[in-house]
Amino acid sequence: MVRDFMWNQIDSVAEARERIEHWVMNEKHALYGAAACRIGTGVAVLGLLAANFTTRDLWVGQASIWAEPARAISRFPELAVLKDVSSDILTVAYVVTMLAAFAFILGWRTKAANVVTFVGFIAIVGQNPVVGGEGDNLVRLTLLWLLLMRTADHWSLDARRRARRGRTTVSEDALPRWLATSLHNLALVALAVQTILVYSAAGLDKIAQTSWQHGTALYYTMQLPEYRPFPWLSDLLSSSTFVLAVITYTVLFVQLFFAPLLLNPSSRRIVLTLAITVNVIFAILFAAPWSSAAVIAVTCLFASDGAFERIDEWMRDRFGPIGDWFAVHFGGVTDAFDAVLHRTVYPITDWIRFTIFRR
Numbered sequence: 001m002v003r004d005f006m007w008n009q010i011d012s013v014a015e016a017r018e019r020i021e022h023w024v025m026n027e028k029h030a031l032y033g034a035a036a037c038r039i040g041t042g043v044a045v046l047g048l049l050a051a052n053f054t055t056r057d058l059w060v061g062q063a064s065i066w067a068e069p070a071r072a073i074s075r076f077p078e079l080a081v082l083k084d085v086s087s088d089i090l091t092v093a094y095v096v097t098m099l100a101a102f103a104f105i106l107g108w109r110t111k112a113a114n115v116v117t118f119v120g121f122i123a124i125v126g127q128n129p130v131v132g133g134e135g136d137n138l139v140r141l142t143l144l145w146l147l148l149m150r151t152a153d154h155w156s157l158d159a160r161r162r163a164r165r166g167r168t169t170v171s172e173d174a175l176p177r178w179l180a181t182s183l184h185n186l187a188l189v190a191l192a193v194q195t196i197l198v199y200s201a202a203g204l205d206k207i208a209q210t211s212w213q214h215g216t217a218l219y220y221t222m223q224l225p226e227y228r229p230f231p232w233l234s235d236l237l238s239s240s241t242f243v244l245a246v247i248t249y250t251v252l253f254v255q256l257f258f259a260p261l262l263l264n265p266s267s268r269r270i271v272l273t274l275a276i277t278v279n280v281i282f283a284i285l286f287a288a289p290w291s292s293a294a295v296i297a298v299t300c301l302f303a304s305d306g307a308f309e310r311i312d313e314w315m316r317d318r319f320g321p322i323g324d325w326f327a328v329h330f331g332g333v334t335d336a337f338d339a340v341l342h343r344t345v346y347p348i349t350d351w352i353r354f355t356i357f358r359r
Contacts, residue, residue, distance in 0.1 A: 028184045031153045032308030033301040035107070037191075038114075038151035040297025041142050042105035044135075045121055048290040049098050060127035061090045070129045081123035093120060107156020111147070118143040134198075135291025141194060142298055148187035150180075154312070188301070195298040196259045199275075203255030215248050221286065229287040237285070251278055262302055275299050 023029070057063040060082065082090060097120025103113035121143065125136050152158040175183070211217040221227050222234040237243050254274045261271040276296055283292035 024185045025178050025182050028150055028153075028181050030188055030301055030305065031150060032305045032312070033303055034146070034149050034151045034184075034188070035154040035156065036300040036303075036308065037142065037297045038107065038110070038146060039105050039155065040293050040300060041139060041146065042101050042117070044139055044290045044294040044297065045117055045143075046098055046101040046105065047293065049094065049101065049121075049124070051290070053094065053098075056090060056094055057087055059131065060124055061087055064128055067128045067130045071127075074129045082127055094124060097121060097124060107152040107158050110152035110156060110158050114143060114147050114151070118147065133291065135288075135294050138194075138198060138291075138298070139294045142191065142294065145187045145191040145194070148183045149191075150184050154308075191298065192301055195301065196262075198295070198298075199255045199258035203252060203258075206252060206255065212248070212252070215245060218244055218248055227286045230284070233285065247278075247281065250274060254278055265304075268302065272299060272302055 052059050062084075082093060085093075097117060100113045100116035100120060103109060104117050118140070122140055125132060125140075206212040206217070209217065211220060219238050222238045228234045237247075254271060258271055258275065261267040276299060279292040279296050279299070283289040
């Protein structure tokens with residue numbers, strides 16, 4: 001009896017291991033969700049940088065001397081990247097990062113755009129720890145995980161270019177198929193775990209605060225001038241205790257029970273809808289569109305490919321393929337850059353590789 005029990009346990013462990021290996025190594029998952037996360041994260045980066053472009057010197061440039069005490073006690077190494085640079089160099093780095101974020105949204109040269117956006121965002125935002133927040137940390141970690149994922153297989157100019165050339169997604173992987181697939185799926189799991197921890201930590205932090213326990217947190221926040229982009233809307237909502245109670249309990253419900261509600265397809269649809277709705281409300285009500293966009297971007301990872309395919313079909317029926325829309329508006333510019341790369345940059349690179357560095 002004991003021997004049979006042990007063999008059954010061994011068989012169960014072996015079967016579970018095979019299922020995990022099959023899930024990790026055989027097929028890339030959540031490709032639509034990864035594309036939506038790419039677009040949302042790129043929007044968050046581009047929006048934040050564009051909104052603060054005119055005050056960049058005061059924020060992270062030479063005029064940000066007021067933040068020097070905070071820099072002195074900070075131990076993050078990225079603070080030295082753009083430290084003491086001139087206004088012109090800062091502007092160049094700022095604009096290059098914005099262009100990379102825009103290319104990341106369009107899905108043009110996605111991996112390169114991801115790298116430049118990641119490095120540029122850290123270099124810029126890390127210059128001023130005073131104004132940094134949880135949203136910035138979420139964006140930089142998301143950009144890091146997206147580097148390992150296939151984010152341009154849908155809704156991108158890269159996917160459109162591959163389709164025109166008749167190439168499969170596998171042929172463009174520099175790594176072996178099994179390794180590229182494993183990296184994508186493991187990064188997907190890591191980003192999903194990170195998102196769950198963000199929601200759970202936010203909920204636990206709120207219920208530990210007296211203002212949230214008494215239901216007054218949203219009311220007092222809406223009275224602060226910096227969180228009143230639409231004063232009439234803030235006054236309208238804050239005057240109704242019922243509306244405040246509904247929003248308060250919805251926020252706590254979503255953040256505290258986000259993880260367990262993902263386990264069932266029906267409850268998953270409900271919690272994802274509520275989570276996106278709550279973040280849209282925060283974006284409008286508290287003038288926090290870019291941090292909300294970052295949270296919505298990672299939340300989209302949990303939506304099924306079937307849901308995204310239905311959205312894609314609906315968009316195609318009404319507006320045509322999204323890649324064609326990108327191509328109509330930006331295809332000429334990106335095609336010109338591609339022509340320059342293929343006719344000048346790549347031949348020069350190949351010549352250097354096969355002449356100067358040839359053994």
